[in-house]
Every structure is written in structure tokens, then in C-alpha cells.
Amino acid sequence: MHKQHNEQQFGxxxxxxxxxxxxxxxxxxxxxxxxxxxxxxxxxxxxxGGYCFYxxxxxxxxxxxxxxxxxxxxxxxxxxxxxxxxxxxxxxxxVHTELDQYSCHHGMGYxxxxxxxxxxxxxxxxxxxxxxxxxxxxxxxxxxxxTTKSIELFSFIEWCLWNAEDDGANFQRxxxxxxxxxxxxxxxHKTEYRERRNHYAFYSxxxxxxxxxxxxxxxLGPYRGFENPIAVERxxxxxxxxxxxxPIASHHIKCELAPGESKxxxxxLGYCEVEAENKWLAPNIINKxxxxxxxxxxxxxxxxxxxxAKLHSYWQKLLGKxxxxxxxxxxxxxxxxxxxxxxxxxxxxxxxxxxxxxxxxRGMGFRDSNQDTIGFAHMVPxxxxxxxxxxxxxxxxxxxxxxxxxxxxxxxxxxxGGNFNDDPMWMVLSTANYIKETGDFSILxxxxxxxxxxxxxxxxxxxLERAFNHVVNNLxxxxxxxxxxxxxxxxxxxxxxxxxxxxxxxxxxxxxxxxAESVMIAGQFVLYGQEFVEICKxxxxxxxxxxxxxxxxxxxxTVDQHGWDGEWYIRAYDANGAKVGSHENAEGKIFIESxxxxxxxxxxxxxxxxxxxxxxxEKLLSTDFGIMLNQPAxxxxxxxxxxxxxxxxxxxxxAGIFCHNNPWxxxxxxxxxxxxxxxxxxxxITPAFLQDVQKLHKTEPYVYSQMxxxxxxxxxxxxxxxxxxxTAAWNYYAATQYILGIRPDYDGLLxxxxxxxxxxxxxxxxxxxxxxxxxxxxxxxxxxxxxxQLSIDGVKIGGNLIDPKRYKGNHTVVAEIMA
Ligand code: BGC
Ligand code: NOJ
Numbered sequence: 001m002h003k004q005h006n007e008q009q010f011g012x013x014x015x016x017x018x019x020x021x022x023x024x025x026x027x028x029x030x031x032x033x034x035x036x037x038x039x040x041x042x043x044x045x046x047x048x049g050g051y052c053f054y055x056x057x058x059x060x061x062x063x064x065x066x067x068x069x070x071x072x073x074x075x076x077x078x079x080x081x082x083x084x085x086x087x088x089x090x091x092x093x094x095v096h097t098e099l100d101q102y103s104c105h106h107g108m109g110y111x112x113x114x115x116x117x118x119x120x121x122x123x124x125x126x127x128x129x130x131x132x133x134x135x136x137x138x139x140x141x142x143x144x145x146x147t148t149k150s151i152e153l154f155s156f157i158e159w160c161l162w163n164a165e166d167d168g169a170n171f172q173r174x175x176x177x178x179x180x181x182x183x184x185x186x187x188x189h190k191t192e193y194r195e196r197r198n199h200y201a202f203y204s205x206x207x208x209x210x211x212x213x214x215x216x217x218x219x220l221g222p223y224r225g226f227e228n229p230i231a232v233e234r235x236x237x238x239x240x241x242x243x244x245x246x247p248i249a250s251h252h253i254k255c256e257l258a259p260g261e262s263k264x265x266x267x268x269l270g271y272c273e274v275e276a277e278n279k280w281l282a283p284n285i286i287n288k289x290x291x292x293x294x295x296x297x298x299x300x301x302x303x304x305x306x307x308x309a310k311l312h313s314y315w316q317k318l319l320g321k322x323x324x325x326x327x328x329x330x331x332x333x334x335x336x337x338x339x340x341x342x343x344x345x346x347x348x349x350x351x352x353x354x355x356x357x358x359x360x361x362r363g364m365g366f367r368d369s370n371q372d373t374i375g376f377a378h379m380v381p382x383x384x385x386x387x388x389x390x391x392x393x394x395x396x397x398x399x400x401x402x403x404x405x406x407x408x409x410x411x412x413x414x415x416x417g418g419n420f421n422d423d424p425m426w427m428v429l430s431t432a433n434y435i436k437e438t439g440d441f442s443i444l445x446x447x448x449x450x451x452x453x454x455x456x457x458x459x460x461x462x463x464l465e466r467a468f469n470h471v472v473n474n475l476x477x478x479x480x481x482x483x484x485x486x487x488x489x490x491x492x493x494x495x496x497x498x499x500x501x502x503x504x505x506x507x508x509x510x511x512x513x514x515x516a517e518s519v520m521i522a523g524q525f526v527l528y529g530q531e532f533v534e535i536c537k538x539x540x541x542x543x544x545x546x547x548x549x550x551x552x553x554x555x556x557x558t559v560d561q562h563g564w565d566g567e568w569y570i571r572a573y574d575a576n577g578a579k580v581g582s583h584e585n586a587e588g589k590i591f592i593e594s595x596x597x598x599x600x601x602x603x604x605x606x607x608x609x610x611x612x613x614x615x616x617x618e619k620l621l622s623t624d625f626g627i628m629l630n631q632p633a634x635x636x637x638x639x640x641x642x643x644x645x646x647x648x649x650x651x652x653x654x655a656g657i658f659c660h661n662n663p664w665x666x667x668x669x670x671x672x673x674x675x676x677x678x679x680x681x682x683x684x685i686t687p688a689f690l691q692d693v694q695k696l697h698k699t700e701p702y703v704y705s706q707m708x709x710x711x712x713x714x715x716x717x718x719x720x721x722x723x724x725x726x727t728a729a730w731n732y733y734a735a736t737q738y739i740l741g742i743r744p745d746y747d748g749l750l751x752x753x754x755x756x757x758x759x760x761x762x763x764x765x766x767x768x769x770x771x772x773x774x775x776x777x778x779x780x781x782x783x784x785x786x787x788x789q790l791s792i793d794g795v796k797i798g799g800n801l802i803d804p805k806r807y808k809g810n811h812t813v814v815a816e817i818m819a
Contacts (some may be wrong), residue, residue, distance in 0.1 A: 005138070006731075007749050009023075009256050009691070009694060010022055010023065010024045010026075010027045010028075010031070010115075010694055010695075010701075011023050011024070011031075011104075011694075012023070012331055012691075012700070013300050013688070013702070013720060014105070014391055015333050015336075015337065015367060016331075016693070017105070017107060017336045018107055018108050018315070018319070019105045019106060019107040019340075020105075020106050020312070020700075020701070021103055021104070022046045022103065022104040022105075022106070022455070023102070023103050023203045024102075025046060025047050025092035025093065025102050026623070027046055028694075028698040028699075029072065029355070029698050029699055029700075029722075030045035030046060030047070030050075030071075030072055030073035030254060030355055031045065031104075031106070031241075031699075031700045031701075032044060032045045032049075032050060032073075032106075032354075032700065032722075033044045033106035033107075033110075033111045034068040034109075034348075034349075034579055034723070035052070035109060035110065035111070035126060035128045035135060036043075036109070036128035037109060037128075037344060037348060038050075038131065038134075038348075039054060039055050039132070039133070039634075040052070040054050040055075040132065040133040040134065040135075041053055041054075041057075041349065041353070042054075042126070042135050042270060043353065043354070044076070044077070044126055044231050044463045045073040045076065045355075046092070046104040046106070046111075047073060047089075047091050047093035047104070047113075048066065048076045048078055048079075048089070048090075048091030048092070048093065048113065048126075049065075049071075049072075049073025049075060049076035049078070049093070049627050050073060050075075050076050050077075050078050050355075051064065051065035051075065051160065052128075052135055052269065053062040053164075053197075053353065053359065053648040054133060054271045054735075055115075055367040055408055056363075056377075056405070056406060056407045057164060057349075057352050057353035057359030057360070057409050058164050058165055058352075058359060058360045058363075059161065059162070059163055059196075059406070059408050060165075060199075060271075060408065060661060061076075061160040061162060061163070061164035061167065061270070061359070061674070062159070062160060062189075062201045062269070062271060062397075063075070063076075063157050063158060063159060064104065064142050064158040064160040064167065064246075065160070065164075065400070066168070066329040067168070067358055071093070073093075073140075073355070074094070074226060075156075075226070075487070076091075077091075077126065077135070077137055077155075077156070077267075078091065078093075078155070078156040078157070078226065078676050079091065079122070079137075079139060079153065079154070079155055079156075079268065080092060080116070080153070080154040080155075080156065080229070080232045081120065081122060081126060081141075081151060081152070081153055081665045082119055082151070082153075082154075082232060082235060082457060082665040083118060083149055083150060083151045083152070084118060084149070084401070085151075086118060087228075087232055087233070088115070088117045089115075090113060090115050090122040090124050090139065091104070091113040091115070091124060091368065092104070092113065092115060093226070093227075093305075094226035094227045095228070096227055097117065097118050097286075099115050099116065099573065099756075100116045100118070101114065101115065101116040101121070102114070102115050106702070107730075108311070108315035108319075108337075108341055109127055109128070109138060109311050109312065109314075109315060109739055110125060110126060110127035110308065110689040111125075111126050111127075111630055112124065112125045112668070113126075113778065115172030116144065118145075119143065119144040119145035119149070119345065120141065120142070120143060120144065120145075120149055120151060120257075121141075121142045121144050122139060122140065122141050123139070123140045124137055124138070124139050124140075125137070125138045125140075125304075125308065126138075127296070127307075127308060128558065129297075129308075129311065130307070130310055130311055130314055131308040131309070132294070132297070132307075133270060133271040133272070133294070133774075134168050134268050134269060134270030134271065134294055135268070135269040135270075136266065136267070136268055136298050136304055136307070137266075137269070137300060138264060138265070138266050138267075138271075138304050139265045139266075139267065140262055140263070140265075140301075141153070141255070141257065141262060141264075141265075142260075142261070142262035142263075142744060143257035143258065143259055143260060143261050143262070144260075147255065147258045147259060147564055148255070148256060148258050148259065149256070149257050150255070150256050151254070151257060151500050151544075151577035152232075152235055152252070152253070152254050152257070153251075153252070153253045153254075153255070153265075154229070154231065154232050154237075154250055154251070154252050154256075154307045155203070155205065155249070155250055155251045155267055156219070156226070156229070156248065156249070156250045156511070157203055157248065157249050157250075157269060158216060158246065158247075158384045159178070159180075159189045159191070159201065159246075159247045159248065159249065160491075161174045161177060161178065161191050161192070162197065163194060164192065164358075164359060165360040165362050168360075170243060171700075175245055175246075175371060176244040176776075177191050177192060177244065178191050178243070178244045178245060178246065178247040179191050179194070179242070179243070179247070180241060180242045180247050180249075180369040181285070181286060181548075182212055182214065182239075182241065183288065183407060183807045185204055185205045185206070185207060185208060185209045186203070186204035186288075186295065187202065187203050187204070187212060187214055187249035187250075187251070188200055188201070188202045188286060188288070188291070189201045189202065189203075189245065189247060189249070191494040192794075193279070193541055194284075194552050196638050198229035198275065198279060198386060199271065199272060199273045199274070199753045200271075200272055200273055200274075200275055200286055201269070201270065201271050201272070201293075202268075202269075202270050202272070202291045202295075203249035203251075203267065203270075203780070204267065204268050204270070204295050205265055205266065205267045206265065206266045206295070206298070206299045206300065207253060207265050207270075208253075208266075208695075209251045209252060209253055210237075210252045210254045211236070211237030211238075211239055211251060212236065212237055212239055212246055212250060212778070213231055213237045213239070213240050213248065213250040213252075214240055214241055214242040214248060214249060214250070214251075214298065214743075215240035215241070215242040215245060215247065215248070216245065216246035216247070216248045217243075217245065217246070218231070218238050219231045219237075219240070219242035219250050223311070225403060228306055229570070231250065231252070233298035236252075237250070237252045237431075240423060245693055247780050249275075250366075250377055251267075251474075251548065254263070263280050263399045264301040266299065266301060266389070267757045268294065268295055268298050268299055268302070268305050268394075270291060270294045270295070272290040272291050272294065272660050273290070274287050274290060275373065276634065276811070284542060285554065287586075289411075291296065293489075294552075294624075302681065307617040313687070315341075318344075318379050318380070318766070319336060319337065319340055319341075320767070321378055321379060321766070321767040322336075322340070322378060322591060322736060322742075322764070322765070322766055322767070323336050323764065323765040324336060324736075324762065324764045324765075325762070325763040325764075326700055326738060326759060326763075327758070327759050327761075327762075328757075330683070330686070330688040330689050331686075331688070331735070332517070333688050334686050334687070334688040334735075335732065335735055335736060338687065338688065338702045338703060339375070339686075339704075339705075339728060339731065339732045339735075340375075340379065340577065340732065342704060342723065342728040343372070343375035343376045343379070343570070343728050343732055344376060344379065344380075344702045345723060345724070345728075346368075346375070346723070346724055346725065346726070346728045346729060347369075347372045347375070347376040347383070347387070347729075347814040348375065348548075349575045349724060350362070350363070350364040350365050350368050350369045350724065351365050351368050351371065351725075352364065352407070352724070353724075354370060354721075354723045354724045354725075355721070355722070356721040356722065356724070356726055357721075358384070361416075361744065362404055363404040363405050363406045363407055363413055363416075364390075364391075364404060364406075364407055365403065365404050365492055366391055366394065366401045366402060366404065366405070366420075366423045366427075367420065367422060367423050367488065368369075368424070368483065368520050368726060369387060369391055369405075370388070370391060370426035370427050370429060370430040371426055371429065371430070371726045371729055371730065372726065372729045373388065373430040373433065373434065373729070374433045374729050374730070374732075374733045375432055375436040375728055375729030375732040375733055376729065377434050377438070377731070377767075378437055378744075379387050380766075381434065381437055381440075382687060383428070383436060384434050384437075385440070385443055385470070385723055388427065388430050388431055388434060388443065388460075389443070389446055389448055389460060389519055390405070390410050390535060391405075391427060391430075392427060392448045392460050392463045393410065393448050393449050393451075394411070394412040394451055395424070395427075395448075395449075395450055395451060395463050395466065395467070396450060396451045397450045397451070397466070397467070398430065398469050398470060399466030399468075399470030399473070400418065400421075400423065400424060400426075400468055400470055400707070400812070401418075401423045402414065402416075402418060402451065402493045403416050403417050403418050403420055403423065404416045405508075410810075411772075412434060412451055415507075416506065417485055417506040418485070419484040419509070420472070420484055420486055420487065420490070421470075421481055421482055421483055421484035421485075421487060421518065421521055422487040422488045422518070422520070422521050422524060424466070424467030424468075424470045424471070425467055425468070425471060425521070425524050425525060425528045425529070427463065427464060428464055428467060428468065428528040428529075428531055428532050428535075429436075429528050429531070430530075430718075431443060431444070431460070431535075431792075432528070432531045432532075432535065433744075435535075435746065436744040436745050436746055436763065437744045437768075438769065439746075439769055439770075439804065441538070441539070443460055444459060444460050444461040444539065445459050445460070445461070445536070446457050446459060446460045446465055447460075448460050450466055450701070454463050461535075461539070464532060464535070464750060465532075465544075467534050468529060468548060468551075471521065471525045471529070475517075475518065475750050476514065476515055476517035477515060477517070477518055477573075477577060478558065478561075478562040478573060479554070479555075479558040479562070480517035480519060480521075480522050480555075480558055480559070480562060480563065480573065481517060481518055481522055481525060481555075482513060482514065482515075482516065482517055482518070482519065483495070483514060483516045483521065483572060484520035485506070485509060485729050486642075487518040487520050487521050487524075487572075488520060488524075488593055488661075489520070489591075489593055489629075489644065489653055490505075490506065490643070491641060491642060491643035491646075491647070491652070491653035491654070492565065492572065492580070492640025492643075492644050492653070492655070493504065493505045493508075493569075493641070493643055493644070493739070494508070494511070494516035494575050494580070494637070494640065494641070494642065494727045495509050495511030495512070495516055495575055496508050496509055496511070496642040496643075497511055497514045497639045497640065498509040498510070498639055498642070499639055503540065503763040505643035505646070506717050508775045511575040512575075515573070515574075515575050515576070516574050517572060517573040517577045518571075518572050519559060519563040519569055519571055519572055519581075519598065520571065520572070520591075520593040520594045521561045522555055522563060522594075522597075522598070523556065523559065523569070523594055523596075523597025523598035523599075523600070523603060524597050524664075525552070525555050526552055526555050526559070526598075526601035526603060527597060527601040529548065529552040529555065529601055530552050530601070530669055531674075532548055533545050533548045533549045533552060534746070538746060553749060557601055559598060559603045559604070560603060560604050560609075560685070561746035562653060563594070563598065563603070564604060564609060565579075565581070565582045565583055565590075566583065566614055567583070567613075567615075567616045568581075568590050568595055568613045569581075569594040569595055569598040569599075569603075569609070569613055570582050570589035570594065570595075570613070571590075571593065571594045571630075572586070574640055575640065575642075576640070580641075581594065581630070586632075587632045587633065587635060588630050588631075588632070588633075588634055588635045588641070589620075589630075589631060589632065590616060590617075590620050590621065590630065590631055591629065591630045592617065592621055592627055592628070592630065592658075592661050592662075592665065593629075593661055593664070594665075594667050595613045595614070595616070595664075595668070596661055596664025596668060597664060598610070599613050599614060599665075599668035599671070599672075600664060600667055600668050600671065602644075602671070610668060610671070610672060611672055614665065614668055614669055614672060614674070614677070615761045617665055617676070622681075622716070623657065623710060623711050623716065624660050624684070624716070625657055625684060625685070625708050625709075625710075625716055626657035626659060626684045626685040626708055627657060627662050627665055627681060627684075628655045628656065628657055629653055629654070629655055629656060629657070629658045629661065629708040629710075630653075630654070630655050630709065631651030631655060632642075632655070632711040632712075633650060633655030633710070634649065634654050634655075634816055635649055635652050640737070646745075648713070649710075649712035649713065650709050650710040650711060650713025650714075650716070651707070651709055651710070651713055652707055655710045655711075655712050656707045656708065656709055656710045656713070657685065657708040657709070658705065658706065658707055659685045659704055659705065659706060659707065659708060659727035659731070660706065660725055660726040660727045660730060661730075662681055662684075662685050662727070662731070663681075663682070663730035663733065663734035664730070665679045665681050665732070666678045666682045666734040666738065666739070667734045667737075667738045669754075670738035670739055670741075670754040670785075671679065671754075672733070672736065672793075673754060673758055673784050673785035674754075674784065675739070675754045675755055675757065675785060676756060676757070678734075678738065679739060679756050682731060682734060682735055682739060685704065685708065685727065686704075686731065687700070687701050687702055687703060688702075693717060695715060696715070696717045696718060697718065697719050697721065697774050698718055698719055698720075699719040699721075700722050700723070701727070703723055704722070704725055704728050704731065705719035705720060705721055705722040705723075705725065705729040706720065706721035706722075706724075706725035706727065707720050707721050708718065716754055738754060739753070739754055739755060740753055740762065740764060740777070741753035741754060741777075742766055742775065743762055744768065745801065747801060747803065748802050748803045748804050748805075749766065749768045749801065749802040749804065750800055750801050750802075751777075751788050751790060751801075751802065751813070751815045752786070752788065752799050752800055753777050753780060753788070753798045753817060754783075754784060754785045755777060755784070755814070755817075757769050757779070757782040757783060757784055758776070758782065759777075759778060759779055759798070760780065760782070761777065761778055761779065762776070762777040762779075763775070763777075764776075764777070764778050768802070768804060769804040769807055770804070771804060771807045771808050771810070771811060772809070772810045772811070772812050773802065773807075773808065773811050773812075774811070774812050774813065775813040775814075775815060776812075776813070776814050776815065777815050778815065778816045778817065778819065779816075779817045780816070781817070781819060783817050783818075783819060785817070786817040786818050786819050787800075787817075787818050787819070788800040788815050788816070788817060788818070789815070789816045789818055790802070790813060790814070790815050791813070791814045791816075792807070792811055792812070792813050793811055793812055794812070800815070
């Protein structure tokens with residue numbers, strides 16, 4: 001159907017370099033990259049747009065970014081080049097001049113922009129060095145002609161006045177607060193440093209400058225935009241010192257390049273904190289020492305090159321922990337490079353800052369961040385442990401949790417809403433997955449505060465127990481879990497009843513909340529409740545284990561009894577006790593979430609319910625572009641359904657292809673041994689498989705998007721909300737642990753593949769608890785799934801578990817799939 005063809009390519013993968021190369025600056029949406037991986041972050045589009053922040057995109061925003069701007073990625077780190085009367089941009093924008101050559105190379109933690117115009121070529125390499133609170137932009141200019149060229153360069157960034165929300169709203173104040181200082185080639189941004197801020201930012205270059213501008217209007221000129229600043233047009237700066245209004249930083253450098261000659265400049269955009277007692281050098285003169293130290297680390301291109309090499313090897317090492325070579329190179333590039341890369345980004349930023357998430361609305365989501373860890377635990381397990389414990393510390397004593405916390409303070413944020421009754425159990429998933437990866441049960445003994453406590457009185461295990469009990473203590477009339485504000489589907493608001501367009505669905509609640517039940521949470525409880533039972537057993541808590549087991553068993557039979565519609569699992573019961581997601585409904589007869597969770601939990605497997613549910617999914621929800629969330633779409637707003645019915649049919653939670661939940665079906669199919677279905681669902685939403693539909697898909701063709709428009713929409717296949725989506729972790733988890741079947745478990749590494757019958761051999765490198773395994777999956781009989789015969793270092797062993805206690809160093813594993 002909707003496949004369109006190759007003239008729509010805007011770029012391609014360069015797997016050797018782990019890069020995506022964009023060859024046309026006019027991508028359908030800004031195609032961005034993330035810089036930084038440990039606190040200091042930058043978002044950078046394929047034309048240099050975007051912004052950076054330290055830790056918290058709301059409270060520590062360094063550079064300004066205007067949401068809803070046109071073009072969308074307006075504002076960024078710009079380099080204006082001017083020679084022989086012509087002006088252009090080294091990153092392709094904002095100047096409109098068509099370049100003779102343009103490419104943007106988004107790589108692992110860096111982006112490189114190559115441009116050439118009138119025989120002058122440039123290359124900007126942008127990255128955040130490891131352990132550094134600064135963006136480095138290295139600019140190389142080269143004269144490719146045989147005559148001498150004079151070139152004028154103007155850098156440009158615009159400061160954000162720190163609090164990004166206030167910056168975009170409170171103009172009566174903030175047009176008067178801006179302050180800067182300039183010393184040598186460094187422009188310092190010190191707004192609010194005079195009062196309660198013990199931090200400032202700077203933009204420097206390792207070269208003498210011929211002038212500067214720090215006042216935006218002086219640089220741009222009245223009523224001009226970024227595309228034609230008057231300072232660039234005149235080739236002259238006024239050395240303006242911003243007082244209020246909108247402070248910027250622009251350096252002016254003139255240079256002359258002989259034929260073939262090149263020149264490299266290093267720009268550093270940094271953030272410094274200063275202890276309160278050392279803030280000032282003299283009245284009104286800031287202490288520049290921390291900035292100078294930072295600048296000195298990157299003041300030559302040799303130092304920059306060395307830092308970039310460190311970043312490359314950091315990523316090489318990380319990506320080396322899991323490498324697959326299958327018969328399909330798209331599968332390999334997704335799993336080996338881009339999916340893991342995206343997993344790091346979603347782990348770091350949850351749903352806070354992207355080109356679709358403003359960075360001022362949401363912090364670290366409780367359910368989101370717990371789920372994000374399942375794509376990242378094999379990469380940096382220490383960080384996962386820390387994250388799980390941070391999340392745990394926002395849990396309330398009744399086992400529920402703040403829906404989000406602010407990264408700067410690590411405190412729960414009540415404004416965003418609470419009472420999402422699926423939240424607590426995700427922490428059982430993240431914790432179990434972490435233990436299975438590392439074997440580290442000590443996480444359970446860590447003492448963790450509950451919300452509001454000063455000192456921790458209970459350990460993390462107790463937090464999990466309260467999460468479990470939160471479900472047990474909140475059951476509805478059928479014995480199914482009460483849904484609360486909502487479950488995983490934030491838009492199925494069964495207790496909201498809103499008729500006022502000014503109310504948020506996420507915080508409004510009129511219903512009593514004691515009737516509406518969720519079959520999705522029931523499935524989640526059976527699946528992760530069983531996991532909790534296992535943890536109890538392993539800790540020797542057998543009495544607790546059997547108590548909990550009986551709750552899980554009971555839930556299983558409750559779903560059997562009240563959660564099955566005949567051909568699929570029901571979705572919920574609403575506030576009136578009526579079914580949602582049943583053939584009895586006119587709209588929303590079937591929903592994906594309960595199919596995924598109840599099938600993964602194997603509920604009713606004796607009667608073949610999971611398989612039947614999968615057949616219904618295929619028949620009623622599957623499309624060319626992935627699996628839709630529900631069908632039929634809601635065509636009218638219903639206050640009893642909430643936000644889901646607010647979306648036009650085919651978008652977002654209303655029958656969009658909400659990619660995050662597709663892997664639940666992939667996993668269920670793999671558990672049933674149906675490898676072709678599993679692979680089909682996996683690949684339909686995986687960007688590496690969608691290169692011929694770049695134009696239709698619109699968002700970055702190297703990362704998952706949250707949503708692809710469904711069949712009811714005007715444009716099925718069109719994606720939105722790229723980057724920050726749980727799809728990344730889940731599809732990675734589905735492909736590695738259930739398709740390839742390389743699955744960490746408490747006692748070791750399970751090998752339990754469900755691969756395409758046509759795949760005769762797949763090679764996998766997997767680092768696991770201190771050893772490296774070179775695994776070959778052999779499938780000589782072309783099976784989807786079968787019994788696995790393992791040989792380790794040539795010796796046959798019984799069962800399909802690699803016992804890590806027996807191995808250190810490198811080992812060869814052959815896993816033959818047999819009937
Ligand atoms: C979106 C959901 C999201 C929620 C969070 C809704 O508008 O549709 O995907 O989870 O907002 O606040
Ligand atoms: C996006 C939210 O971040 C996530 O928490 C939620 O589960 C999905 N939307 C579905 O509503």
C-alpha cells in the first residue's frame with residue numbers, strides 16, 4: 001500500500017561510523033541528535049537548531065528555544081560565513097543561501113555539519129565531551145580555490161534566562177534582568193547571578209576576536225530575523241553590552257586563507273557553578289576562574305580531537321556489549337546502533353526535553369523511567385540502579401507514587417497529577433530486570449526514603465512490597481484493579497468526566513474512583529506480581545511468597561472470569577461498571593494494552609486465550625504501519641472515556657499506532673512461538689525498515705517515534721513525537737530477549753530464540769556478568785521455535801541456561817534449535 005519511493009530519501013545510514021548522514025537540509029521535520037550523556041545535554045537539529053541545558057531542561061536552560069516557532073528549529077548555534085559579498089550558514093541555516101554541498105552527520109553523541117560554498121568548505125563538529133558541562137563546536141574552514149579568500153565569521157547563540165518557563169512567559173520582569181560581561185574572546189551570561197543563582201554560562205572561542213555583540217537587537221537589527229542579521233550584512237559589530245532585553249553571544253572573526261589553507265577554531269559553550277563565597281572577583285565582576293579552567297581543556301584542536309576520540313571509544317565500548325549479525329542488516333543496525341543509542345537518550349531524559357516535549361512540562365516519569373531501564377540495564381547497570389532508587393524515593397507510604405519527579409531536585413512533582421494505578425508495579429519490572437542482568441540482589445537492601453521522609457527507615461524491597469500491595473488494596477467491584485486516574489494509557493480517563501476545555505485530563509477527577517477497573521493493570525499485576533513472588537522466594541521469604549502467590553492466582557482467575565470477552569481480553573470497566581473494549585461497545589471494542597499484558601502473563605492459556613487474543617489483534621488492529629491502539633476509533637467525545645475520545649480518529653491514543661505497546665504483542669507472539677508474526681510487528685515500526693517511506697513518516701528515520709497515524713487518520717503512516725518514547729526500550733527488549741531470546745534471568749543467561757524460519761544462523765556477542773559470549777544460533781531445520789541444545793566451548797550442556805558462575809573471559813556458545 002502506502003509505500004513511496006526512493007526519490008524521497010533525505011539521507012542514509014553509515015553503519016561503519018555509526019552515523020546517519022542527512023544530505024538534504026530540508027527534511028520534513030527537524031531531524032535532531034542529542035549531545036551529552038551525563039547531566040549536560042544539547043539537542044541539535046540537522047541545521048544546527050536546538051538548545052542546551054544542565055540537568056533540568058526547565059530550571060537550568062542555557063540557550064533559548066522558541067516552541068511553535070517557524071521554522072520549527074529556529075534558534076541554535078549558528079555560524080554565519082561571509083565572503084566576496086555572499087553570506088551563508090555553516091550548518092545550512094538560518095541563512096537561505098543554497099549551499100554547493102551540505103551534509104549533516106548525526107553520530108553517537110556528536111553531530112558534524114559539512115558545507116561548501118564558493119570554494120570555501122567548512123566543517124562544524126559539535127559534541128559534549130565526557131564529564132564536561134559544555135558544548136564544544138569545532139569549526140574548520142578551508143579555502144579550496146587557487147586564490148586567497150577573505151572570510152568573515154559570526155558566531156551566534158541566544159541565552160535563555162535560565163528558567164525556561166519564565167523565560168517564555170514573564171516578559172514584564174525578564175526583559176529587565178539580562179546581564180553579561182565580556183573579557184577577551186569570552187562572553188559571559190550572568191543574569192540573576194547578582195541574586196540567588198550561583199551559576200553562569202559563557203561562550204568562548206580560542207582565537208582573538210575582531211568584535212562581538214551581546215544584545216540581540218543590535219546584532220539582528222530592527223524587525224529582522226536570524227536569516228539576515230544586520231551585523232553580518234554590514235560586516236561590523238558594535239561591541240554591544242546587553243542590559244536587559246535579550247542577551248546573546250556573537251563573536252566576529254575575520255580571516256584570510258591562502259589557496260588550500262585551512263583554519264580551525266574551537267567554540268565552547270559552557271556552564272559553571274561557583275560557591276557562594278567565591279562568586280565575585282570585584283563588585284559586579286564575576287569570578288571567571290571556573291570558566292577559564294573549562295576553556296583551557298579545549299583550547300586547541302588537538303585537545304578537542306582527543307576528547308572526541310574518547311567519546312568514540314566510550315560508545316564503542318557501550319555498543320560492544322550486545323552485537324548481533326543476522327541475515328537482515330536492517331535488524332542489525334537497529335539493534336547494534338540506533339536502538340541502543342535511543343535507549344540511552346530515553347533513559348537520561350525520560351519524556352522531558354525533545355522537539356515535541358517542551359522540557360518545561362514534564363520531568364522524569366515514574367512509569368516511563370522504570371520502563372526505560374529495560375533497554376539500558378545491559379549498558380550502564382550502575383546508573384540503572386541509581387535511577388531505580390531515585391524513583392523508589394518518590395514513592396508514597398501507601399505504595400503509590402508521584403507520576404513525575406523534577407531531575408534537579410529529585411522531588412515528586414504534584415502538579416502533573418498522581419493516582420495512576422499502574423505506576424507502582426513498573427518498579428517491580430525495572431528492579432527484576434536489573435537483578436537479572438547483574439545478579440545484584442543488594443539493590444533490595446538499599447535503604448530508601450518514602451516521600452516526605454528525612455531519613456530512610458525501609459529498604460527497597462519494602463518499597464516493592466508496598467507497590468504490590470497497592471494493587472491488592474485497591475480492587476474494584478469485580479476484584480480487578482481500580483484504574484485510578486488512568487493506567488498506562490494516560491488518556492483512558494474513566495473517572496474524569498470533564499466538560500470544561502480548560503481542565504487538564506491528567507489532573508481532573510470528578511468520579512469517586514471506586515468502580516472503574518483496569519484489565520491492563522490486572523495483566524500487569526499477574527506478570528510482575530509473579531516476578532515479585534519469585535524475588536520473595538529468592539530472599540527466603542517463603543511465607544510472604546505464598547501469600548503473594550495467592551493474590552496473583554486470584555487475579556488470574558478474576559481476569560479469566562471478568563476480563564475475557566469471548567475473542568479477546570476486555571480493556572476495563574468504566575465508572576458505571578460498564579465494559580470498555582468489548583464487542584458490546586459500539587466504539588473501542590478492542591484495545592491493544594490488555595491483549596499484550598494478559599497474553600504476556602499467559603492468562604487463560606489452558607483455554608488458548610493468548611493465541612485467540614493475538615488472532616483478534618491481527619484481524620482488528622494490525623495495519624501496514626503497525627498495530628493500532630484500539631478499534632473502532634472513538635468518533636465523538638465522551639466525558640466517560642476522557643482524553644482518548646478527544647483526539648480525532650487515528651491519532652495518538654485514539655486508534656493511532658502508539659508504538660510503545662506494539663512490542664507487548666511482539667513478545668506475546670514470540671512466547672507463542674509465532675516468529676513470523678513477532679518479526680512482522682517488530683519490523684513494521686522499526687525505523688531501519690522504513691527507509692522508503694521517509695517522506696511519509698516525516699520524523700527521524702533512525703529513531704522510534706511515539707506515534708504513527710493509524711488507518712482512520714488522513715495520513716496513515718505519518719509519525720510524530722520522535723525520540724522520547726518507551727518504544728525504544730520495549731522494542732529493544734522484545735527483539736533481544738524474545739526474538740533472539742538472549743534473556744537474562746536470575747540464575748544466568750537464557751537462550752530461548754524465536755527467529756524467522758528462514759534464518760539459518762545468527763551470531764551474537766553478549767557481555768554478561770563479567771564474561772563475553774560469542775553465541776551462534778543455529779536453525780538447520782528452519783524452525784520458529786524449538787528445544788535449544790547448548791554447547792559451550794564445544795561441550796554440550798543440558799538445558800538452555802548459561803550459568804555465569806562457571807564462566808569468566810571469552811566463550812563460544814552454539815545454540816542449536818531443534819524440533
Ligand atoms: C498524551 C499522552 C501523555 C499524556 C501525559 C496526553 O496528552 O496523549 O500520550 O501520556 O498527555 O501528560
Ligand atoms: C506517553 C506517556 O509518557 C506514557 O507514560 C503513557 O503511558 C503513554 N503516553 C500512553 O498514554
